Amino acid sequence: MATIRFQALKESQNRTPVHINEDRRRSEFYGDNVFNNTTMRQFLTKDSYNGVLSAVEKGDKIDRNLADQISTGMKEWAISKGATHYTHWFQPLTGATAEKHDAFVEAMEDGQVIEKFGGGQLVQQEPDASSFPNGGIRNTFEARGYTAWDPTSPAFVFGTTLCIPTIFVAYTGEALDNKTPLLRSLQALDGAATAVAKYFDKNVTKVTATLGWEQEYFLIDSALAQSRPDITLAGRTLLGHSSAKGQQLDDHYFGSIPTRALNYMRDLETECMLLGIPVKTRHNEVAPNQFELAPVFEEANLAVDHNSLIMDVMDKVAERHHFKVLFHEKPFAGINGSGKHNNWSLATSTGVNLLSPGSTPMKNLQFLTFFVNTIKAVYEYEELIRSAIASASNDHRLGANEAPPAIISVFIGSQLTEVLDELEKVTDGKLSPQEKTDLKLNVVGKIPEILLDNTDRNRTSPFAFTGNKFELRAVGSTANCAKPMTVLNAIVAKQLKEFKVEVDKLIKDKKMKKDDAIFNVLREYIKDSKKIRFEGDGYGEAWEKEAKKRGLSNNKTTPQALKASVAKKTIDLYDELNVMSKVEIEARHEIEVEEYAMRIQIEGRILGDIARNHVIPTAIRYQNMLIENVKGLKDIYGTSFKKHAKEQMEIIEEISGHIAKINSGITDMIEERKKANKIDDAEKRAVAYCDKVKPYFEEIRYHADKLELLVDDELWPLTKYRELLFTR
Ligand code: ADP
Ligand code: MG
Incomplete structure (x- = not known):
């Protein structure tokens, strides 16, 4: 039974719009959670405020002493906004954003805790980021990566975390993120x-x-x-027949x-x-x-x-x-x-x-x-x-x-x-x-x-x-x-x-x-x-x-x-x-072709799984229902049963045809994936995934979508396009 689909449909149909309170004018709270010029003036000493401004406007360096003052003001402001943690917020080459939250509290020798956030913690951090893609940069240079504060993008509080926009670079200087080259290009x-x-x-x-x-x-x-x-x-x-509308x-x-x-x-x-x-x-x-x-x-x-x-x-x-x-x-x-x-x-x-x-x-x-x-x-x-x-x-x-x-x-x-x-x-x-x-x-x-x-x-x-x-x-x-x-x-x-x-x-x-x-x-x-x-x-x-x-x-x-x-x-x-640099450029290319191949590989696996484990068994179940029906007709009508069972028998054959195509398509696709995986060169592997693996997606999908049209709606396990797109 297509229980998940019908449960989901029921759940989605019972939803009511979530009530939203909008009792304040937007201009009243615009930027409330941002450490912007107004709040900086409030929470920073004159020196540290000017220090941030000249860093933003002229790219001037912020020395350690000043950083200590800034971080203290920033921390006080963030705590006043309900923050308990801080994070260096950066954009690694995965394309997403990354953050690792650290609490402000630090234990003292006497067993007490206090809230601390020093200049060093503001300016530079070393996230344990060995799992971010680096295109071989860090392997080549055996360098660790660190994040460094970008004062041109203001810190902000989201939830209970103070987020500090940072760049992410290797100790040897190579950019490991998207922001660093952007800043350089600017x-x-x-x-x-x-x-x-x-x-x-x-x-x-x-x-x-x-x-x-x-x-x-x-x-x-x-x-x-x-x-x-x-x-x-x-x-x-990856599959799904288009909605009539x-x-x-x-x-x-x-x-x-x-x-x-x-x-x-x-x-x-x-x-x-x-x-x-x-x-x-x-x-x-x-x-x-x-x-x-x-x-x-x-x-x-x-x-x-x-x-x-x-x-x-x-x-x-x-x-x-x-x-x-x-x-x-x-x-x-x-x-x-x-x-x-x-x-x-x-x-x-x-x-x-x-x-x-x-x-x-x-x-x-x-x-x-x-x-x-x-x-x-x-x-x-x-x-x-x-x-x-x-x-x-x-x-x-x-x-x-x-x-x-x-x-x-x-x-x-x-x-x-x-x-x-x-x-x-x-x-x-x-x-x-x-x-x-x-x-x-x-x-x-x-x-x-x-x-x-x-x-x-x-x-x-x-x-x-x-x-x-x-x-x-x-x-x-x-x-x-x-x-x-x-x-x-x-x-x-x-x-x-x-x-x-x-x-x-x-x-x-x-x-x-x-x-x-x-x-x-x-x-x-x-x-x-x-x-x-x-x-x-x-x-x-x-x-x-x-x-x-x-x-x-x-x-x-x-x-x-x-x-x-x-x-x-x-x-x-x-x-x-x-x-x-050339190293940075080539590293990025390596990451991108690798990511491409992985995405196609993942999609291929998902498609194979859904088609083999959800679509084909469902089609067979429906086909069995038809076979039962045909057998019943034979019991009743004897030799003249074909007159009544003609359409059913055609559908039975059609289903078999589609199942065969899906199954052989998946087998062939897996074969191509295996071949592609053996290619050492990342770029050539990406090409193989593109030219040899991806074309099966269309073919497998075509037959699965045909089955969606044939099989009893009650049995179909995958939420349909019309349900995904028109549920309000
Ligand atoms: P659309 O493309 O949907 O017709 P518009 O032509 O009105 O919309 O473009 C609006 C977008 O252009 C907005 O996102 C706006 O912020 C952006 N935009 C307008 N002026 C500038 C500018 N000087 N620099 C960058 N973006 C701009
Ligand atoms: Mg536009």
Whole structure:
């Protein structure tokens, strides 16, 4: 009997929305659990407060004495918020977050205990982290790893724990996490972008990247989710026939949010407010039970931390509401998957968005400079961007005709295309006064008006300019945003460095005016990077052909896509900018290909288990019922029984056919897994899992899903799509 399924259904149908108390204005408690400037001023001495500020703003070092003062203030604040423990909170290369809680209390010699938290404990810790992936770094160097405080991301209290955002590095200096390369890329970007921004405003002292992510997810009743081993273990369904009603009617998108889900979101948002995560929008997405959450954008490092944190918080709050959050990029076949758009821009210390056109021709030349350089950077490193968003789960999405294709291209809209077309015609060399006036008035000067009515929206582009920012849409919903952000920051930094060299050269050697030089270099960049620009339908087959002609990459699978992450071009880039060493790059690649193979291996095992131990026995049970029925008909009707048993006998045969296919499919898949496991080279093993093992998934699933349609609903053990997706 399919008891688990029916018990789960019963449980899920008896749920009522959890009551949420929202009696305080959100602005009253926003950031209450964050050690932010206001609380720091309250709990820190003037010296230590200033010490933190200059560490945040200028990257100054905090000495031991100061650290002791800061940690004491931080501890007092955290205890006042109910914290009993503290943890260094970091993002190892598993992609998740890690924490190990230590209590503040320490035993004294006289048997008493006191609360203690010293500067040393704040600044540096050595987690016993030997089980985190390190791609051989620590084996090679026999070094231990340690976590170190990142003062640019404020500490916070979650539950009863003071969480201190940290980096995680080996004692030999290699980064073992996602944050360290991100911080290094931000530093490189700051250097390069500030130098270029100074062409337009001498007062700019710092440029930071800004990130506004949009998190898509599914909410599934926890009892129903637990009734499915595939959801529990792999975060997605590996089989299941599509529901008669799916998303065809588009009736979920932006529709009214079901109360249970809404109360979950309100509860979640309250937690976010306390944690200083500025969540702003919530709405239904395209698929049933699919939703989206987005904050106001923030400085990129903080935004990445907030996204990692919110994914944890979402899980925890979901428990209170008897939901399971599915972050997987493709939890259900046949309906939309989930992504995480990364809106990215550049902000100056003077408060200017460098990708936002301004009110004067000079401001607009500044906009065009950063705009064109970004496009050129994406052109040069499109394959690296693709590699930064590659994962076994995101492979289901990219190129699957619902999300951006695996080809990276840039969409800017027809009006900005016209502007670039005009700029392409700028005279080679010095510009005549007439031409300059003309450009200023009719091309550059018109940009703000153009953008105001730029309603051009292309949803199929993986990298689109949307008014005052670029939007990288190909990022997967499970991803840690640090990876794509590191790439984007680094490639734009490199590009801006080159730009500055070229412009300065024209000014010096050709005695050009600054504007003339900028126009000249931009003209060449526009011509050089034209191939990356695409305004058409990114989902179509025509684009695949066209992109191939243009020489753009189209890496459909993770093992293929990851190659670019260890290419010489990437190693040179990261080396030049001090983002990552060759050792760090290769370690990451090793971890990623290994993880890919393991994920496919795990899914293969789960699928084999469900199909052999749940599906086939159920099919046989139903087949036996049919056989009994046929035998009975024979007893009654004698030789003419076939007239009455014809359909039943056909189903009996059909069932046998599907069982045979499933069983032989599993046997063959296991054989391929065994072969793949014998391959020593991790990259080749990943390729084998991709090309030889994964194709069986579809085949096995096809037959299992056919059986789902044939077998008595009462017997079917796996909670069905319609039940998972339409339970409210
Ligand atoms: P959608 O893509 O759903 O149409 P919008 O175009 O309104 O939504 O984009 C909103 C997202 O863009 C928000 O997450 C917001 O934080 C982000 N965003 C807006 N301005 C910037 C910026 N300057 N830098 C980074 N992200 C930004
Ligand atoms: Mg978006």
